[in-house]
Amino acid sequence: MxxxxxxxxxxxxxxxxxxxxxxxxxxxxxxxxxxxxxxxxxxxxxxxxLRQTPRPQKKKTIPVRRAPKRIPLDQYDLVEDYYERIRRAREAKGWTTSALAQKLRISETMLRRIEAGKMKPSISLAKKMESILKIQLLEPTELAEEEDYRADPGTLTLGDVVIVRKDED
Ligand SMILES: [Zn+2]
Structure with missing residues (x-):
């Protein structure tokens, strides 16, 4: 019907x-x-x-830009001369080991051991030191670099990029 x-x-x-x-x-x-x-x-x-009832036009979806690749914490490595970098940066700022230890919320003994190269700071402590002392202590591990640059072995490494970005004029 x-x-x-x-x-x-x-x-x-x-x-x-x-x-x-x-x-x-x-x-x-x-x-x-x-x-x-x-x-x-x-x-x-x-x-x-009219072939069909016109439909409200769908808004074009804007493709989401991928965030820049973040290297996970465990793919960072301490630079070899971390202890020297820490000590030199601390001395340049005129801080005692006790003053820096307080800023880092670690014991002075621990800081001394780190500055002596007898102990490696954890990645998170190293990051804290980097920001307080304005130095670089961490670099991507070789494994991480291999993954990122496997396609083109001629690609600049992180170290090269840092140098290139320095204004030369
Ligand atoms: Zn008619």
Whole structure:
């Protein structure tokens, strides 16, 4: 049993539409037309057939830019001369081992052992030292570099990039 929505009347001539109605835009107005009205209007160029009910245009999705690759903590290594870098940076700032130890929230004994090269700071402690002393203590491990630059062995290493970025003029 056909529902009421299956019965269409031409909005131009008012006739009941047998078969499929034509949905068209006539003079800028969307209308349901019978075949003969549609033919007449389309021939004179007044009716433009609508194939479907226009849908609201989907917004184009903007591709999410990948964040710059972060090297996980465990792919960092202490530089070999970490203890010298720490001591020199501390002395340049005129800090005692006790003063620096306090800033780092570690014991002075531990700092002395680190500065003597007898103990390696953890990666997180090294990061703290880097930011307090404004020095570099960590570098990506060789493994991490291999993964990043495997495709092009000629790619600059992190060390090269640092040098290149220094203004030479
Ligand atoms: Zn009609």
């Amino acid at each position: 056909p529902g009421i929505e299956d019965v269409n009347y031409c909005e131009m001539c008012g006739m009941r539409i047998a078969g499929r109605p034509y949905r068209a835009v006539v003079d800028g107005v969307e209308m349901v037309l019978c075949a003969s009205c549609y033919m007449k209007l389309s021939r004179s160029g007044r009716a433009v057939l």
